[in-house]
Amino acid sequence: MIQTAMTRTTPLQCLVILAFAGAVPAAAAPVALVPEQTESDAYTRYELLAPGSGRFRILYDVTATTPGARFYFNPIRKGSIATDEHVTDSATGKPLRFAVVGADIARAGGLPRAEAGSAYIRVALARPVPPDGEARIRIDKTYTDPKSYFVDGDTITFDRPLGIKRNAIVLPPGYEPVSVNYPSQVLQEADGRIKLSFWNIGPAAAPLVVKARRTPASGATPAALAGRLQERSSQSREIVYYLRDPETHSFDLTHDYTETRPGVGVYTNVVRAGSRVSNPSARDLDTGAALPTETLRGAAIAAAGGDAPGATADTEAVLFRFPAPAPGESRRLRIAETYTDPDRYKLVGDTLVWERAFGRPLNAIVLPAGWTLTNSSVPATISRSADGRVRLDFINPRTDELSVLVTARRR
Structure with missing residues (x-):
């Protein structure tokens, strides 16, 4: 019933799928509560197709994070007609089974606020989401929505609110931007198309309006410059610092990153000068498996296969080893360490002082x-962690560093 090629279901078939998935219990059995769906790391790429067609291709990368979940639900926006759907597992590059289902099935599967009358792509994950892990997928679909993408005279317009934090819009071949109302990077693709990319740093959907028109043929970006023009919103590294009492000058951190280079099976974390490292550990988030680590100094780093250009005898690095991805595969890793850094984390009188430069976007x-x-x-969103501690999240949509100074006092 659920196929790699998309299937559309009748109400009767929906009941069959529910029963197959265990979402419809026997009449005498109690209703099983399915945890609400959670996700992270969403990134959407919109490729505008032929002007006048009202069609655009969507590549949606997202991570399912509900422990034990076997399915992921992606809504089809009302007013849009979805075709040409494909879903792949990002870790292996292999296709995943899916079906288009209604709101009742979505609610039973973990979307309690699924809207009646809406349709959802229901993806069967390659494996249940592991404890302390996740499942990464890519949904490839084409929307027809002439209200969002239309022609007005010699100008094409893409007018669509985007709630995802990381987005890119690729113009049709031979088009240049006339106006973009949301601050965006302008990047030329290898095939000459212009891409507009941004982080949505606000709490609401970005009311994006892009206008473009035909332009005379232009050449490619010089190779010497291409390496400096990196898309910020496609970067998915995340670092969280958990501060211990300031008297210790110590903090725990987790660093999530994705390795896509075929054959690369080691990550080198060079310890910042002035810091000491302890308690290193790592996990493959796709499988939940623990990974081996080793802490080395000087020439031993390169001898062990590490990557630390310019290392001296005093350079310290932690090497994390993992199964190298094959072509078309990737690995999502979580690295954990404890740092001690008296210069950047300390107590001044009775005031906690944290001062550090952040190079990553998140x-x-x-x-x-x-x-x-x-x-x-630096502006941050503020929340409370599950244990009641104050959390500050910093998004840097630019390519330079954030120099952050934070202070706090005891309650």
Whole structure:
């Protein structure tokens, strides 16, 4: 019933799928509660197709994070007609089975607020989401939506609110942007198409409006410059710093990153000068498997296959080893360490002081238990962690570093 090629279901077939998935219990059995669907790391690429067609291709990368989940539900936006669907497992590059189902099935499968009358792509994951892990997928679909993508005279317009944090819009061949109302990178693809890419740093959907028109043929970006023009929104590294009491000058951190290079099976984390590292560990988030680590210094780093250009005898690095991806595969890794850094994390009088430069687009700080935030030099969203600690999330959509100064006091 659920196929690699998309199937559309009648109400009767939906009941069959529910029963197959265990979402419809026997009449006498109690209703099993399915955990609400959670996800992270979403990135959407919109490729605008022929002007006048109202069609655009969507590549949607997303990570299912509900422990034990066997399915992931992706809504089809009302007003859009979806065709040409394909779903792949990002870890292996292999196709996944899926079906288009209604709101009742979506609600039973973990979307309690699924809207009646809406349709959803129901993806059968390659494996249940492991504890302390995740399942990464790519949904490839084409929408027809002339209200969102249309022609007005000699101008094409893409007018669509985008709720996902990381987005890219690729113009048709031979088109240049006339206006873009949301701050975006402008990047030329290898085939000459222009891409507009941005992080949505606000809490609501970005009310994006892009206008473009035909342009005379233009050449490719010089190779010497291409390496400096990296898309920021496609970067998916995440770092979370869990501060211990400031008297210790220590903090735990987790660093998530994706390895896509075929044959690469080691990650080298060079310890920043002035810091000491301890308690290294790592996990393959796709499988939940623990990974081996080793801490080395100087020439031993390169001898063990590490990557630390310019290393001296005092350079310290932690090597994390994992099964190297084959072509078309990738690995999502979580690295954990404890750092001690008296220069950047300390107590000044009775004030906690954290001062550090962030080079990644997504960084977070979790204050120690019992501390109240008093200053943050860079804008952040503020929330409470599950154990009641103050958390600050920093999104840097630019390609430079954020120099962050945070202070706090005991409650």
